[in-house]
Amino acid sequence: MYTIYVGDKPIILTTKVERETDFKSFLLKSVNIGKVIKTLNKTDLQGVHLIDKNPEKLLNKFLKLLPNVIAGGGKAYNSNNEILFIYRNDKWDLPKGKAERKESIEETATREVEEETGVKGLKITKPLSTTYHIFKRNGKHKIKVTYWFEMKTDFEGKLFPEESEGITKVKWLDAKASQKALENSYANIRILI
Template sequence: MYKVFVGDKPIILTTQVEEETNFRNYLLNTVNLVKVIRKLNTTSLKEARLIHKNPDKLLKKFLKKLPNVIAGGGKVYNEDGDILFIYRNDKWDLPKGKAERHETIEQTAIREVTEETGVAGLQITKPLDTTYHIFKRNGQYKIKITHWFEMKTNFSGNLYAQEEEGITKVSWLNTNETHEALQNSYANIKLLV
């Protein structure tokens, strides 16, 4: 099973057909994905489920439905165990961004965290889950596939918000502050943190 978010509403990729309550079932092979996205955005529908009999083909078939954007990002810890957050579009988020040609996804994640926050000396400690969400750019829906990594740093310099990316604040948040920030964050980020 996979979850792909449209805003905070999930599209569940699954092999299980369940009785519809506050969600709708669709066959992955024949679904009009744009219609499903619009329905999630404009109705009280809580989620959509795309069904395919082969669990090994679920994600692959889904990702062919829309253009993909590959991104890398970091859940970064400092020496105090605080997590690095950015504030963009009136929500708390983790730093991430689009992969450039000829760089590994790990290089993308480190570059993007540094560019968006000013934090240097990043070291990847382990890979985290990959998240999926649908966004609209220039009138076209796309699927962002974000590869996340846990990172650590002993950086103690000034934080820098990359304003041209719409970031208005960068902060190290302790456990209580993180819990509070997640009340105003994205579903994918809540799953990661």
């Protein structure tokens, strides 16, 4: 089972047919993804299930429905065990960004965290879940596939929000402040914290 977010509403890829309540079900092979996105954005429907009989092919079939943007990001910890957050578009988020040519996804994740926050000396400690969300750019929907990594750093310098990317704040947040920030964040970020 995979979950792809449209805003905070899930599209769940599954092999199970369940009785519809606050969600709708469609066959993955014949779905009109544009209509699904519009329905999730414009109604109070809580989610959508896209069904296919082959669990191994669910994600690959779905990823063929829209152009993919590959990104890397980091859940970075400092020596006080605080998590590095950015504030962009009136929401708390974790730093991430699009992969560049000939760059490994680990290099992308580290570079993006550095560029968006000013933090240096990042070391990847382990991979985290991969997240999927649908966004619209220049009138076209795309699927962002973000590979996340846990990172550690001893950096104690000044934080610099990358304003050209719309980031207005960068902060190290302790466990309590992180939970508060998640109240004004994205569903795919909540699953990482």
